[in-house]
Amino acid sequence: MIRALSNNISFLRTTLYISTFVILVVGALTYRSIVDATNSSEMITHTYKVNVELEQLLSNLNDAETGQRGYIITKDSVFIGPYIERRSKINNSFAELKVLTEDNPILKEDLIEINRLINERLLAFQTSYQSLPKGDIKDPNFISNFRNGKVLMDSIKHKIRGAIQVQNNLLEQRQSKYKSDLIATPLLLFSLLLCSLILMYVAYNSIYDNIKKLKSKNEELEIFKESTNQSEIVSKHGTWTFNARKNVYTYSDNLYRLLGEQPQSFEPTIENFLKYVHPDDVEQLSKQVDQMRENIELPYIYYRVIHKNGNIKHLKAYGRSIVNDDDEIILLGTTADITDEIMSFRALEERNMELERNNKELSSFNYVASHDLQEPLRKIQTFLSRLEDEEAEKLSPKGLKYISRIQNAASRMRLLIDDLLQFSRSNKADKVFEDANINLLLEAAKQDLAEVISAENAIITSDNFPSINVIPFQIQQLFVNLLGNAIKYKAEERTPKIEITHQIVEAEKEESIKKPKKSFYHKIVFTDNGIGFDNEYADQIFVLFSRLHNKDQYSGTGIGLSICKKIVENHRGYITATGQLGVGATFTIYLPIE
Numbered sequence: 188m189i190r191a192l193s194n195n196i197s198f199l200r201t202t203l204y205i206s207t208f209v210i211l212v213v214g215a216l217t218y219r220s221i222v223d224a225t226n227s228s229e230m231i232t233h234t235y236k237v238n239v240e241l242e243q244l245l246s247n248l249n250d251a252e253t254g255q256r257g258y259i260i261t262k263d264s265v266f267i268g269p270y271i272e273r274r275s276k277i278n279n280s281f282a283e284l285k286v287l288t289e290d291n292p293i294l295k296e297d298l299i300e301i302n303r304l305i306n307e308r309l310l311a312f313q314t315s316y317q318s319l320p321k322g323d324i325k326d327p328n329f330i331s332n333f334r335n336g337k338v339l340m341d342s343i344k345h346k347i348r349g350a351i352q353v354q355n356n357l358l359e360q361r362q363s364k365y366k367s368d369l370i371a372t373p374l375l376l377f378s379l380l381l382c383s384l385i386l387m388y389v390a391y392n393s394i395y396d397n398i399k400k401l402k403s404k405n406e407e408l409e410i411f412k413e414s415t416n417q418s419e420i421v422s423k424h425g426t427w428t429f430n431a432r433k434n435v436y437t438y439s440d441n442l443y444r445l446l447g448e449q450p451q452s453f454e455p456t457i458e459n460f461l462k463y464v465h466p467d468d469v470e471q472l473s474k475q476v477d478q479m480r481e482n483i484e485l486p487y488i489y490y491r492v493i494h495k496n497g498n499i500k501h502l503k504a505y506g507r508s509i510v511n512d513d514d515e516i517i518l519l520g521t522t523a524d525i526t527d528e529i530m531s532f533r534a535l536e537e538r539n540m541e542l543e544r545n546n547k548e549l550s551s552f553n554y555v556a557s558h559d560l561q562e563p564l565r566k567i568q569t570f571l572s573r574l575e576d577e578e579a580e581k582l583s584p585k586g587l588k589y590i591s592r593i594q595n596a597a598s599r600m601r602l603l604i605d606d607l608l609q610f611s612r613s614n615k616a617d618k619v620f621e622d623a624n625i626n627l628l629l630e631a632a633k634q635d636l637a638e639v640i641s642a643e644n645a646i647i648t649s650d651n652f653p654s655i656n657v658i659p660f661q662i663q664q665l666f667v668n669l670l671g672n673a674i675k676y677k678a679e680e681r682t683p684k685i686e687i688t689h690q691i692v693e694a695e696k697e698e699s700i701k702k703p704k705k706s707f708y709h710k711i712v713f714t715d716n717g718i719g720f721d722n723e724y725a726d727q728i729f730v731l732f733s734r735l736h737n738k739d740q741y742s743g744t745g746i747g748l749s750i751c752k753k754i755v756e757n758h759r760g761y762i763t764a765t766g767q768l769g770v771g772a773t774f775t776i777y778l779p780i781e
Contacts, residue, residue: 205386237287237294238354244280245347248305251277252340277305297350301343308339416440424523427455429506431483431516436460445502445524447494465491465499483508483516489525501529568594623659625652629687632666636674645674649687655709656781661754668751669774673715678769686714691780699763705779708760713774720766728764 281302288295416439419425425442429435436457440450446463453459457476464472468490479485485506492500506520571594579587629649633640640647647670655662670685677683692710694703720728729752748764751774755762758778766772 210383234354234357237284238351240280240284240287241347241351241354244277244284244301245344245351247276247280248308248340248343248347294350294353297346301346301350304339304343304346308343420444422523423527424521427520427522429479429518429520431480431508431518433515434480442522445500445522446492447496447498447500463492463494465493467491479506479518483518485518485520499526500524501526620656620658622654623657623662625655625657625662625689628659628663629666631663632670635663635667636670639671639674643674643677643683645677645683645685647685647687650689652689652711653709655778657758657778658754661757665751665754665776668748669713672748673713673717673772676715676717676772678716678718681716684716686712688712688714692777697777699775700761700777703779704759705781707780708777709780711776711778713776714771715773716771719768719771720764721768722765725764725766729762 284298288298419441425445426439427442428437436455438455443450443452461469472490475488487505489503492502502522503525504522506518508516508518511517571590575590673685674683690710692708694700694706694708729748752762755776760779761777763775
């Protein structure tokens with residue numbers, strides 16, 4: 188979200204720069220267009236004025252010539268007045284043209300030439316007038332001077348008309364440029380303004396969308412802030428920040444609550460914070476804070492605080508530095524109330540001590556069971572054997588029956604004590620795992636049961652096992668119990684057959700493995716053809732002292748399969764059983780592959 192917002196801000200900034208540039212360009216072009224149009228208009232007006240003055244000059248010259256001719260023909264002085272008046276106007280026109288042609292060297296030279304010709308023409312008029320003898324216009328000198336004046340007048344007219352034509356051509360060029368500027372400038376300005384409006388519209392849409400997104404994100408942030416506050420309250424932790432450059436702290440609301448105060452009830456400074464710290468922890472915490480300021484890092488630290496009501500709370504703090512957008516180093520920290528953890532840990536320590544005492548008592552019980560209980564039991568069996576051998580003839584049949592029952596009870600008692608010892612040994616914590624040859628452990632189990640296997644002619648087949656990381660003596664006991672169980676519960680009408688298979692399986696594909704800790708397991712399956720059992724009791728048979736048959740029908744204590752389950756659990760594995768009455772039973776063992 189922050190990256191997207193930054194990209195949008197960059198886009199808007201770029202759009203603003205472009206729009207501002209376009210507006211400046213439009214303004215500059217508008218100004219230039221106005222200046223060019225003004226200059227073109229002034230140039231047209233200037234050219235027009237030059238043409239008017241040239242036309243006026245030619246008109247005045249014609250009028251002066253007409254007055255001259257009238258005077259020569261009529262000898263009437265009335266015609267001399269227009270001549271003199273037009274000559275004055277000619278001088279005025281030349282003065283005006285001199286000003287108008289300051290920036291036009293070519294026209295300026297033409298005017299100099301025209302002025303020279305006019306002066307010569309006026310001089311020729313004066314000469315013609317003076318050379319006219321007594322009104323004789325046929326005088327050769329007069330005719331020569333008069334013709335010379337006409338030639339000069341034609342030259343002057345030609346020169347003036349040429350200048351007028353040049354100015355007319357210039358006027359046409361300037362008018363064409365002026366029209367072109369008038370047409371092109373609005374189009375250019377309109378195009379630039381249209382581009383600027385499009386950019387502003389895009390920027391407006393982007394701003395509008397960003398405002399909507401910001402509004403939505405602000406709502407989400409408010410929700411997140413509230414959920415964070417609630418989370419801090421529920422999880423009993425608070426957050427804080429430390430600006431290394433400004434030496435400024437900020438505390439979250441719940442950090443104040445961890446100190447037993449209302450949110451934002453005091454200025455967030457380390458001095459104010461230390462007022463709540465346990466006196467025995469103030470010095471150590473102050474050193475840790477100094478190190479934090481120096482390294483801008485805070486490893487896990489532990490200290491206590493005292494509330495106003497006297498309650499002592501255990502706190503744990505941790506901080507990590509980041510660099511913000513202004514290149515300031517900020518330390519983000521969290522402080523958690525671990526009082527419950529400390530109390531739980533102390534309670535756990537007490538329970539561990541109690542468990543240790545219980546283990547010692549259990550060890551004492553094992554010693555008593557293995558020595559003190561079995562010793563009188565052996566004496567009972569010994570004295571019963573002597574009584575049966577030496578006094579059997581003196582006892583009645585009923586007495587012999589009682590002796591037999593006592594012997595059976597003593598045997599079951601001794602078997603029960605042995606099984607309990609085995610079960611207690613399977614619970615011992617000193618379990619050493621090692622890579623063991625499972626084939627040798629299976630053979631050792633067969634040797635332990637050699638007499639029973641031989642007596643029942645049991646047939647045992649097995650796959651070749653790989654080495655597995657196990658507790659060897661427990662796995663051997665597991666095999667002994669499972670093989671003994673299969674032979675004990677054999678069917679009367681058939682020879683016991685036990686098949687042992689092995690394969691490596693994937694945990695996800697085995698329904699019997701619930702919440703596997705490893706991906707792959709060794710799967711070891713014991714299948715027999717004994718009496719079987721109802722699957723309704725598949726879980727019950729692993730319960731301590733649980734029996735599915737009468738003790739007079741099948742011997743046993745109901746501990747053997749419990750020992751099997753405990754051994755498999757010691758190996759972080761699983762064991763399951765399935766059966767079918769009259770067909771047989773199957774025990775499946777899963778041992779994790781490390």
